Amino acid sequence: MTIAARIDQTKYNVFKWRYELSISKKLGLALGVAILTGLLAQLRFYLPWSPVPLTGQTFGALLAGMALGTWWGGISMALYLGLGAAGLPWFQGWSGGWAYLAGPTGGYIVGFILAALFLGYFTDKFVRSRSFFAMFGLMLFANFILIYAPGLLQLNLWLTNIKGTPVEFGQLMTMGAIPFIAGDITKAVIAALIVRGITPKKAYGKETDDGKWSNWKLP
DSSP, X not given: OOHHHHHHHHHHHHHHHHHSOOHHHHHHHHHHHHHHHHHHTTOEEOOTTOSSOEXXXXXXXXXXXXXXXXXXXXXXXXXXXXXXXXXXXXXXXXXXXXXXXTSTTHHHHHHHHHHHHHHHHHHHHOGGGGSHHHHHHHHHHIXXXXXXXXXXXXHHHHHHHHHSSOOOHHHHXXXXXXXXXXXXXXXXXXXXXXXXXXXXXXXXXXXXXXXSOOSOOOO
């Protein structure tokens, strides 16, 4: 067996293994991904083209569904939200508690759950979703729709309550979306490359396109 074939077989075995784990072990992995997300939330990377730093929190959410699948990816982010709300200081800046979730950025964390469920579903159900371009497109949708929508909604409510008047759409986008676009695209590229590199390109569970895409054409 060639090195490439061994790598492909290892990727297949790992994903098949996590698909067949017991509930208790899947819960343990979900907690592990939640802890990883909490650690990534403390990281900041500054980009030359943006004054806004990248944080790893969203990166963990994008990878959760791919690593754990549909439901357990969502559960891992629900654990991240729930334990953080209970006071575990693993939100950005080592923060925790309901006050953080009720603040201007709490809606984005709710969006993490939606993003993990969405990406986990496609990773589990479609072999062809594990290509770089397919996953990159899915991650952009998850990031800019499923994470930004609840994030901007809560930010708008928070700002409106503070100011006492509705916030203009342009101002809302300037504060809660536009400065982060370049960084989020960068994170999606990196996450999609990771998915392309470690996921098997053949069915390991109950993929609906099993046997329908024998020739892997997309990178």
